[in-house]
Amino acid sequence: MAEVGLSGVRKVYPGGFEAVKSVDLRIGDGKLCVLVGPSGCGKSTLLRMIAGLEAVTAGEISIGGQIVNDREPAERDIAMVFQNYALYPHMSVYDNMAYGLRNRRVPKPEIDRKVREAATALSIEAMLSRKPHQLSGGQRQRVAMGRAIVRDPKVFLFDEPLSNLDAKLRVQMRIELRRLQRHLGTTSVYVTHDQLEAMTLADELVVMNAGRLEQIGTPMEVYEKP
Ligand code: ADP
Numbered sequence: 001m002a003e004v005g006l007s008g009v010r011k012v013y014p015g016g017f018e019a020v021k022s023v024d025l026r027i028g029d030g031k032l033c034v035l036v037g038p039s040g041c042g043k044s045t046l047l048r049m050i051a052g053l054e055a056v057t058a059g060e061i062s063i064g065g066q067i068v069n070d071r072e073p074a075e076r077d078i079a080m081v082f083q084n085y086a087l088y089p090h091m092s093v094y095d096n097m098a099y100g101l102r103n104r105r106v107p108k109p110e111i112d113r114k115v116r117e118a119a120t121a122l123s124i125e126a127m128l129s130r131k132p133h134q135l136s137g138g139q140r141q142r143v144a145m146g147r148a149i150v151r152d153p154k155v156f157l158f159d160e161p162l163s164n165l166d167a168k169l170r171v172q173m174r175i176e177l178r179r180l181q182r183h184l185g186t187t188s189v190y191v192t193h194d195q196l197e198a199m200t201l202a203d204e205l206v207v208m209n210a211g212r213l214e215q216i217g218t219p220m221e222v223y224e225k226p
């Protein structure tokens with residue numbers, strides 16, 4: 001079980017700007033929740049607070065029923081995927097995907113199995129020996145996702161992961177990501193400013209504006225409302 005809960009979560013940045021204004025949200029186990037809204041509305045800030053990369057000013061964040069406010073990012077059992085991939089340029093695809101598991105001293109055969117399984121699920125099994133610069137943008141984003149998958153986290157956090165890709169590839173990756181998330185059943189929070197992307201991906205859609213959650217519901221409920 002990996003419900004994500006936010007209760008009265010606020011963020012005031014040093015200098016006094018209130019980027020997130022007392023947010024309450026519950027994301028069901030295994031659901032893909034999309035936070036959509038214009039640039040600057042506080043989506044990334046909210047995601048980074050769930051990840052533990054940004055401290056909350058007030059409120060509580062829970063993952064799987066445990067309050068995680070005092071936990072470091074590495075102790076929260078989450079994996080994050082960014083738009084800029086953040087791959088290690090000098091490492092092979094295999095090593096990029098294995099890196100986090102090696103750090104945690106996961107046994108080698110298990111690392112090998114997980115890396116190969118993820119690579120197969122993402123159709124990059126033929127690329128394992130390549131370096132990131134020998135890959136296309138779409139392939140690099142697959143590696144970034146592979147690195148998240150092998151960790152078997154309770155929660156995936158996606159920060160505009162497809163926004164660097166061209167339109168056609170973005171549509172294709174969106175479909176694949178949706179299928180993969182369903183297959184794995186991992187609770188996910190996905191941030192985007194793209195309404196079409198939000199509609200296609202979301203089980204639960206959250207429309208954010210100026211630091212507040214304006215609407216919460218299924219894509220049908222949110223977009224078909226008069
Ligand atoms: P979004 O992801 O929706 O584009 P962000 O969460 O990145 O929005 O930013 C929300 C608001 O907080 C913006 O007005 C931004 O300028 C401000 N902000 C983001 N990070 C910082 C920071 N480190 N210090 C001060 N203000 C910040």
Ligand code: ADP
Nearest residue numbers: 092093094095098108111112115127128129130
């Ligand atoms: P070490 O140097 O730590 O002993 P190896 O390079 O021998 O590790 O790799 C151990 C296993 O990891 C190999 O048996 C192989 O299955 C897998 N492996 C490592 N690098 C690659 C790669 N570039 N492509 C495919 N598999 C790899």
